[in-house]
Amino acid sequence: xxxxxxxxxxxxxxxxxxxxxxxxxxxxxxxxxxxxxxxxxxxxxxxxxxxxxxxxxxxxxxxxxxxxxxxxxxxxxxxxxxxxxxxxxxxxxxxxxxxxxxxxxxxxxxxxxxxxxxxxxxxxxxxxxxxxxxxxxxxxxxxxxxxxxxxxxxxxxxxxxxxxxxxxxxxxxxxxxxxxxxxxxxxxxxxxxxxxxxxxxxxxxxxxxxxxxxxxxxxx
Numbered sequence: 001x002x003x004x005x006x007x008x009x010x011x012x013x014x015x016x017x018x019x020x021x022x023x024x025x026x027x028x029x030x031x032x033x034x035x036x037x038x039x040x041x042x043x044x045x046x047x048x049x050x051x052x053x054x055x056x057x058x059x060x061x062x063x064x065x066x067x068x069x070x071x072x073x074x075x076x077x078x079x080x081x082x083x084x085x086x087x088x089x090x091x092x093x094x095x096x097x098x099x100x101x102x103x104x105x106x107x108x109x110x111x112x113x114x115x116x117x118x119x120x121x122x123x124x125x126x127x128x129x130x131x132x133x134x135x136x137x138x139x140x141x142x143x144x145x146x147x148x149x150x151x152x153x154x155x156x157x158x159x160x161x162x163x164x165x166x167x168x169x170x171x172x173x174x175x176x177x178x179x180x181x182x183x184x185x186x187x188x189x190x191x192x193x194x195x196x197x198x199x200x201x202x203x204x205x206x207x208x209x210x211x212x213x214x215x216x217x218x219x220x
Contacts, residue, residue, distance in 0.1 A: 001149045002027050003113070003125065007132050010142040013106045017074055023108065026051050027146055030110070036151040040082045044070070053078060061098050069098065070110075077103075080110030082150055085124065087111055088131065092139045099141035106142040113147035 004027070006014075014020050026048075033047045034040050048054045053071035061067040071078030079094050081087035088111045095107030113124040121127050128145050 002031055003147045005125065005128055005145045005147070007129075007145070008140070008142040010106050010144045013142055014076075014144070017076065017105075019074060019076065023076075023144075026053065027110075031148065031150070034082065034148075034150050040150070044082070048078065061094060061101070061103070067094065067097070069094065071108075072104075075103070075105045076108065077106075078108045078110065080108075080146075082110070082112045082148060085111050085113070085115050085127075088128070088145070089135070092135065092143065095143065096139050096141050104141075106144070108144045108146065110146045110148060113149050 004024075014023060029051060030044065030047055033043050037043060045054065048071040053073050055072065058072040059068040059070075061069060069077040069079050077095055077098050079091040081091070088109055091109045091111070092107075095104065095109065098104045099107065115121075115124055115127075124147055128147070132139070132143070132145075
């Protein structure tokens with residue numbers, strides 16, 4: 001998330017140069033590249049190079065000195081830092097030197113909007129407006145300030161903690177049958193009915209025949 005603030009006609013210069021969409025796309029790309037990361041300085045330089053804002057020979061502020069802009073295109077210079085809001089004054093000074101040397105028509109400063117919660121200076125947006133006014137006429141170039149909220153450093157690398165598993169109900173309050181089903185599952189249901197009695201084969205009756213002497217005919 002970022003917020004763009006224009007001062008001293010910087011928005012009109014951007015429109016005249018037809019750079020409004022290009023600058024907005026650049027800020028969106030920086031937001032995607034830098035959110036939640038730790039090493040923002042190196043990543044910012046790589047992103048500016050990919051977006052054609054770091055052409056060698058254009059970044060130098062003073063000939064023979066090691067003062068450089070972070071980015072430069074079409075006489076618009078970029079500078080800034082995401083480590084501390086207070087860097088805004090350093091960036092404004094570098095851009096003012098380039099403006100006084102007739103090298104740039106305006107500047108863009110990128111800083112973090114995060115400040116101490118204990119600060120009594122109000123919102124970052126209102127503080128920017130106050131400082132731009134207080135630094136005049138020393139700092140008088142047309143300038144655009146971009147305030148970034150890039151989250152906490154390292155936030156992108158953090159993993160979500162797994163949710164805690166629900167504990168089983170205590171035995172004193174739980175039905176033993178429900179616990180048994182929970183642990184071992186419910187077995188196949190048996191159809192209710194009368195129990196079959198075991199079938200026993202009837203014992204075969206043995207007929208014992210006594211051996212009787214044969215009857216003889218009696219003559220009457």
